[in-house]
Amino acid sequence: MIRDELAQLIKEGYNALGELGFAEFSHGYLLYHWADQQSLKEARVYRSAEDARQIAKYDSSGAYRPLKGAPNLPRGWLIELTNIDDLKKALDFFYPGAINAWLVHRAGKADPVCLRQTLNRQTGMYRVTRQLTENQAQDLVKEACSSDGRCLRTILWGIEEGHPPDFLPCSKSDPTVDQTGQNRAALPFLCLEACNLFVATARTAMKKLPR
16 A cells, blocks of 8 residues: 555655655654754644645745645645654645655556657647647756756656657656755655646747747
8 A cells, every 4th residue: 555655665764755854753744844844843833634735725925836846835834644644645735646656656667658649639729739849849848847946846758759858957857866956865756747737838838939
């Protein structure tokens, strides 16, 4: 079961995911923003996995966070959880499917979907994204998916089928690299297919091109 695999990963030394830090304590598990690890005594304390859903919704300015992988989680909170099931649930509220995707990848069963396949499925007003050239697509991915301010996911898909994302910095496609740049023992936060927000960004980019 995933709960047991998560518990084992923690025993192996993993203590972070995206902008999150987590640790065992006497009554269960602590979950917090990694940048607050030295000031947790000042954090507002929550005690339910459901609280993670609300915290993950908005950034520090109160603006809605449509992209779960964006490095803009608010700070100043601490969630105390009594068991591994609640920790798994809270992590999923912050980063849906992240642990599952990593376990599937580690088992050699992940099947990344290339960008061309994703775009070729688009219809209606998003159909225009099918016209992206490979160079245009590469430039757009570099800009829209950068770990520096855009998205903390590790990209495993390329532009065309059978081609790895070798146009990206090696670190952006390496599951062993902490995308925050903090060199923590972080669980990989994998991207197996371009998200809907990227497709929307691609549409905007295509509409701006001269006809």
